[in-house]
Amino acid sequence: MLRLTFLGTASSRPTVSRNVSSLALKREGRLFLLDCGEGTQRQMMRYGVGFSLDDILITHLHSDHYLGLAGLLRTMSLQGREQPLRIWAPPGAGETLRALRDLGGDRLAFDASVHELQAGEAVEGEGFRVEAFATEHTRRSLGYALIEDARPGRFDVAAALALGVPEGPLFGRLHRGENVDLEDGRRVDPAELVGPPRAGRKVVYTGDTCPSRETVRISRGADLLVHEATFTEHESVRARETGHSTAAGAARIAREAGVRRLVLTHVSARYAERPGQLLEEARTVFPGAELARDGWSARVPFGDAEPGDPDP
Structure with missing residues (x-):
């Protein structure tokens, strides 16, 4: 099973219908949290994600992507959590995140270690890895790609x-x-009796970024690309100035990388009343584009799934 749950899909600040950035990614029994904007812990409860996290991966140190960390850690501590938790972030982010972790006075009831990742390094799992890659924003930032190992061929x-x-x-x-x-x-x-090895699945999350060659590289053939789409093309100058993407820009990345599925997120409050503008723009370039909303859950099947295969 590989499933994403969008906990926050707004950019910069929350709106009535969208919280700021956070995404839960679950593979089998392992749960990752990608970014942790303010209010994430309530979103996790609201949408049934639960707090059995192993790893939290922060893309960059803009407040809408990490300020929820202090409250989440304190809540888990009050609930009696004992198992360790790892927090991953770009180079230079460790000091800030350790200070945020330690807010609140009393020590946490569990170990929450902070680790800095370089682009190209990975958090390893059984049969997969979560690889960090460089993105292009106004401060040092990473995206993350969950990449599964190859699977055995089909058994006849x-x-x-x-x-x-x-x-x-x-x-x-x-x-x-x-x-x-x-x-x-x-x-x-x-x-x-056994056919050639089959590719595992790949899910890519960009965090905040301008369209970049590195995103194209890491996303080649991905089953799902979650790409920020803060603006429409009418605001393309503003997008470049602030290190963000337009919906059409995200769609061009998806088309060039040959991804199977594109989901847009990080929606500016200026489109709160008409977020469909972003979707319409993206679909002129990548017809299958989708627009995430808070609480939306997306299952990622194997690209070569056939009728009768087990549901992943």
């Missing part, structure tokens, strides 16, 4: 049965690449 059940392999544990051994000896003395090579 019909061919296995035809060879006389009984259903059960031997199927699993063959799929893992192990030779299997049958009762009649024959040895079955997994290469006879």
